[in-house]
Amino acid sequence: DADVTQTPRNRITKTGKRIMLECSQTKGHDRMYWYRQDPGLGLRLIYYSFDVKDINKGEISDGYSVSRQAQAKFSLSLESAIPNQTALYFCATGGTGGHEQYFGPGTRLTVT
Amino acid sequence: GQNIDQPTEMTATEGAIVQINCTYQTSGFNGLFWYQQHAGEAPTFLSYNVLDGLEEKGRFSSFLSRSKGYSYLLLKELQMKDSASYLCAPTSGWGKLQFGAGTQVVVTP
Numbered sequence: 001d002a003d004v005t006q007t008p009r010n011r012i013t014k015t016g017k018r019i020m021l022e023c024s025q026t027k028g029h030d031r032m033y034w035y036r037q038d039p040g041l042g043l044r045l046i047y048y049s050f051d052v053k054d055i056n057k058g059e060i061s062d063g064y065s066v067s068r069q070a071q072a073k074f075s076l077s078l079e080s081a082i083p084n085q086t087a088l089y090f091c092a093t094g095g096t097g098g099h100e101q102y103f104g105p106g107t108r109l110t111v112t
Numbered sequence: 113g114q115n116i117d118q119p120t121e122m123t124a125t126e127g128a129i130v131q132i133n134c135t136y137q138t139s140g141f142n143g144l145f146w147y148q149q150h151a152g153e154a155p156t157f158l159s160y161n162v163l164d165g166l167e168e169k170g171r172f173s174s175f176l177s178r179s180k181g182y183s184y185l186l187l188k189e190l191q192m193k194d195s196a197s198y199l200c201a202p203t204s205g206w207g208k209l210q211f212g213a214g215t216q217v218v219v220t221p
Contacts, residue, residue, distance in 0.1 A: 045209075
């Protein structure tokens with residue numbers, strides 16, 4: 001079984017809709033991250049959390065919110081989706097002892 | 113903030129060697145990662161350099177010069193499966209990575 005899972009894997013939604021992307025991990029890591037990836041722009045950090053009570057904005061948090069429901073779960077919400085939020089979204093985890101991050105398989109989101 | 117510069121694309125033939133350069137400017141530095149990402153898939157960890165010098169791991173090696181803000185990833189004995197994007201990611205510590213846009217390596221027969 002995968003250590004980091006994301007649901008859904010693909011989603012098409014309409015402008016203005018609220019959508020939630022979910023991430024779960026079995027690695028026992030405290031740190032969790034949400035990134036988006038656009039062609040030519042690389043991975044950009046949206047939000048990150050170093051433990052259940054800690055939430056921090058990344059470089060592109062506008063239009064997004066997150067919830068850390070448990071050590072193993074970190075969800076990303078788009079309150080009112082817009083077309084320029086069409087992207088590939090990755091969740092990642094990291095342990096406190098090192099810096100390496102482990103990525104989930106990604107969610108391809110299309111906003112029409 | 114951080115600026116990260118790496119070439120957009122490189123092409124090489126099977127069996128050859130390719131060197132992917134990465135230059136960075138950071139407000140703090142605590143090591144540099146290289147990740148490999150196949151199209152539509154998750155990035156996977158390749159290497160981590162925190163001290164100057166060369167780290168070798170099989171066909172892949174990574175070099176770091178902190179004073180020059182420079183790193184490279186060396187891929188030897190290229191195989192078709194090495195066709196992927198390679199992401200340079202310096203870290204300022206505190207568990208945060210900053211990713212470059214990636215270098216697409218195309219391996220031809």
